[in-house]
Amino acid sequence: MVFAGLGFELAAGGAMVLRGPNGSGKTTLLRLMAGLARPVAGRLLWSNAPVEDPEALARRLRFIGHQDAIKTAFTVRENLAFWAAFWGTGEPALIDRAMDTFGLAALADFPARLLSAGQRHRLALARLIASPVPLWLLDEPANALDDRSTGALTNTIAEHRARGGMVVLASHGADLVTGGTTLALDNFTPTAAQQWVEL
Amino acid sequence: MVFAGLGFELAAGGAMVLRGPNGSGKTTLLRLMAGLARPVAGRLLWSNAPVEDPEALARRLRFIGHQDAIKTAFTVRENLAFWAAFWGTGEPALIDRAMDTFGLAALADFPARLLSAGQRHRLALARLIASPVPLWLLDEPANALDDRSTGALTNTIAEHRARGGMVVLASHGADLVTGGTTLALDNFTPTAAQQWVEL
Amino acid sequence: MSAFSALLSRDLRLALRQSADSLTVIAFFAIATVLFPFGVGPEAEVLSRIAAGVVWVAALLAALLSLDRVFVVDFEDGTLDQLILNGQSTVLVVLAKVLAHWLTTGVPLIIMSPVLAVTLQLPSEGYGVLVLALLLGTPTVSLIGALGAALVLGARRGGVLLSLLVLPLYIPVLIFGTAAIEATITGMPSQPMLSILAGLALIAAALCPFATAAALRQAAE
Amino acid sequence: MSAFSALLSRDLRLALRQSADSLTVIAFFAIATVLFPFGVGPEAEVLSRIAAGVVWVAALLAALLSLDRVFVVDFEDGTLDQLILNGQSTVLVVLAKVLAHWLTTGVPLIIMSPVLAVTLQLPSEGYGVLVLALLLGTPTVSLIGALGAALVLGARRGGVLLSLLVLPLYIPVLIFGTAAIEATITGMPSQPMLSILAGLALIAAALCPFATAAALRQAAE
Amino acid sequence: MHKFANPTQFMRIANAIYPWIAGLCLILFAAAIPIALVFSPPDYQQGETVRIMYIHVSSAWLMMMIYGIIAANSAMFLIWRHPMANLAARASAPMGATFCALALVTGMLWGQPMWGTFWVWDARLTSTLILFFLYIGYIALSDAFEDSERGDKAAAILALVGSINVPIIHYSVEWWNTLHQPSIMKASSEGIDSSVHPSLLLPLFLMMGAFTMFYFALLVLRLRSELLAAKIRNARLSQIAGHAAAQPAE
Amino acid sequence: MAFDSFAAFIDMGGYAAWVWTSYGLAALALGGILILTRRTLKAREREFETLKANRRGTP
């Protein structure tokens, strides 16, 4: 499954929203950009040069997908602390900020097993704050969130961009960003054409 | 985790929307109504009588939750056909109608493993048509759906109610029903009080 | 009844779809058996002395490995919730799954066993009774194993815990299964042991499905 | 390096959180070993003849069962994607997971093995070399097993398929592991076999992590 | 029945009788140990090794009785959901496993001088070993889950299924002819020609009584402990659940 | 009194090893589980007290 001739630019502070019906390739494109999938043909360009070192790319981005990557035996705080330590960016204070932002502070010492669907997803999103990087790749981040959490997410994205961060997100519902570009993916065509992504 | 003094009525053709922030107990209440969880204290009433025979109750309801219950090795059609045969309601023609309604006809012989998040969820919802029952319990049914599928779902629910069916659904976003009652679950209280649900 | 046959045929088709599946159980059985000559040395009299025991132990371990996933997949993708809400009885679900497990693993093991017995130099009188004993013993293995698999649903390290629960309960099957073969080889009647194996299967068939159904329902809760 | 130690300590804490965890591996080891006298009969000379082989086979099977889930859980809940996106190297992830596996299962098995050797009536000269051989052999088992576990990620019935891929690779370990013990018992030097075991461990350590990392990246795609 | 299902009521009664059980346990031990070790005569066949019997048979009796108690409590827990029944079963299991291990070890220590081997694979020994594995399985299963309630219920089902092993242990000496001694109770009611002489029965019954009282006394302590653990857990949860509906700051 | 001397008592008719190990292990097992039980009970009592104190501390 390949994207036919696809290209876009994203400046510092920029945002892009991927839109399109189910199965139009939003998730696939995001995983491609994260380096989790490799293009069948064509190349992935970053600042107009092919990505030589996928590890260096991975250090600069954070991908939050349909799966939450949460260990249910750990508490909310332990989950966040592990990822912050594992990725090695961020400091302890950020973990508390992350939990505050997404309304998880009261649940900090709660085992993640007991969380509801929306709370779990908030915990996944909280990693964006606990372990900061410039580029965020978010796959339907507002899924299962209640209105207040969606608001918190919108604010978080705005602040991130204000600090020069970049966001690419897939979404069906309300816009989570203001003034970003929108990429409509209806013409995702399953043909073997050249494909490139430029960031 | 218990609902403090909770009661509501649902007539034939009725609909109820459960609303409330993340963690307010919507999923828990739906599973309780389905008979998948048992109340810690209190009783589940149906037509004002306690549910004596959970099997008979189960024959009359369909629960579609956060998990899709899809076998990825089977095709879309095989998945639907299995559940229709297993539950023993519905006829072969309904399987095609179900796939048409949720835009899966073109994918009928596609292995479910290749479906996108939204397509998978549509396949789960298609069971409502392929194997009809009077009471639908839907947990955030619009999750991951694109606009067209959300429209199809809204129509499907309306038709079901027009035929006298009942729907209870949990939702954060747009209303999927017209003229139903809404149950706000903010006051989900984790206390050991009596709890009953009347349908 | 339609629920039973729908589920049974689904499980069989799922097993066939990955045609490698039944093959892998047999292959494990074969490899585990073949490991012994490596561990014990190739002397014929030692091997033929332990042949019946080794075949039985390998068959039990092979069945165990495949049991591990009898319910887990359905549990994790939400299918189990829907199976329980079948409007009839969870026992039906259990019976269909156990039968499917036996057909896809027990039967291939039985067919394969004489071949492996040859490599372990089992005396030739033993083959018939080996097959018969496995035929009477493997249903018990599937029934008890399904109970164990249902009990450990959702537990961490489920596979190891399952073995811990189930292997001790297999001991009687193992004892009488090998005793039947030993008896035949040494010229004694094997009939008493075989009837005990049949009795064990009946007891397991009477008790296990209900307990398994209860375990499944509380796993879904 | 911080990623390595973070992951290692996470896996160890996950294992410790359920204090029963390491215990269950030991228990499986014990039960699988104890099954043999049932199958083979209680005669002391037969048992002591096959003791070394049985302890090794049981240890391999115990390690195998616990390997089954080394990566599966992380794969299914999306953790694996995030582990691969660590900005350094997937080999790091593999090393941390293998080390955690060895510490939580290999080490308990080694500690337990002399006790089980007693019940199988292993001659007393064999204990020291049994422990030593396991010490040199179990790292190889964890390394090869992790490769197998990564290869079958996403396959249904992963456990059985895994055993299939991995068991043949264990045969050299099994052969030299038991040969070392046999040698000591019969008064020969065991040192050559032990050095081969050490050599196997080095080869496995040099090759497996890279192959495992490649398999993991493949599985995530 | 309902009175005992209420933890506070139950513990009030249990705590009230605790000193009596503990005292009785001490008295019985004080009588049993000297009689068993010093004052009772050696057996005419088994000599001084018969003194092992007092420990062996008492432990064997306890391990079976405790399993019965666990199975009964598991049934009550599954059917009526009495939380106290669950706690009693959970609290008993480690003690049952201990007594079972003791019966096995003392049996082996008796077997070596009597039968010339530590172990034979006969029906009673095998079924006792299975009981030991059932205890271990019960304990492992009951804390293998992140959700402790899941563990409780799964273990309760296991306990019920495993309970068919208890009669098998008891009758195994009659159903299969084995090396192991036949039942004492039967032998002594027929009176004569028993391998167990009446003068050996006194220390045996004293020791059995002492072990039984020891179990019940410890059960009270362990129940107290389990209840405290539950209270601590609840306090922790409600502390958090107080803010469970807490929302993100905007 | 079944023994003539203290030495005979220790010797147990030649079965000292079996008899005394049995009694020793029994003492160890019963004593061990008693101590373990009491220790966890004490620990939980302490924890519960601190928890209650904390709750009173925070309004």
Ligand code: HEM
């Ligand atoms: C590992 C070895 C052994 C095990 C597992 C074992 C197990 C048991 C068990 C479970 C019981 C209780 C049966 C009941 O009350 O229904 C028992 C009772 C008894 N055992 Fe053993 N035993 C062992 C070895 C021995 C030996 C070596 C002797 C004596 C030579 C012995 C003598 C007795 C006697 C006299 C009783 C009381 C009889 C009765 O009440 O049934 N046992 N043993």
Ligand SMILES: Nc1ncnc2c1ncn2[C@@H]1O[C@H](COP(=O)(O)OP(=O)(O)OP(=O)(O)O)[C@@H](O)[C@H]1O
């Ligand atoms: N055993 C338990 N003890 C205490 N609280 C629990 C327990 N299990 C779940 N909870 C709490 O109950 C809530 C779960 O509710 P539920 O999953 O029904 O939420 P929901 O309304 O469906 O939320 P969402 O919109 O996120 O799906 C969570 O807040 C969780 O913390």
Ligand SMILES: Nc1ncnc2c1ncn2[C@@H]1O[C@H](COP(=O)(O)OP(=O)(O)OP(=O)(O)O)[C@@H](O)[C@H]1O
């Ligand atoms: N190997 C494959 N061969 C052909 N088509 C494939 C293959 N893998 C996936 N597809 C198709 O690609 C699409 C998957 O796209 P993707 O998951 O990226 O959709 P999406 O835009 O994220 O949709 P959603 O909104 O439902 O999440 C599906 O339509 C699927 O049928």
Ligand SMILES: [Mg+2]
């Ligand atoms: Mg998607």
Ligand SMILES: [Mg+2]
């Ligand atoms: Mg929910």
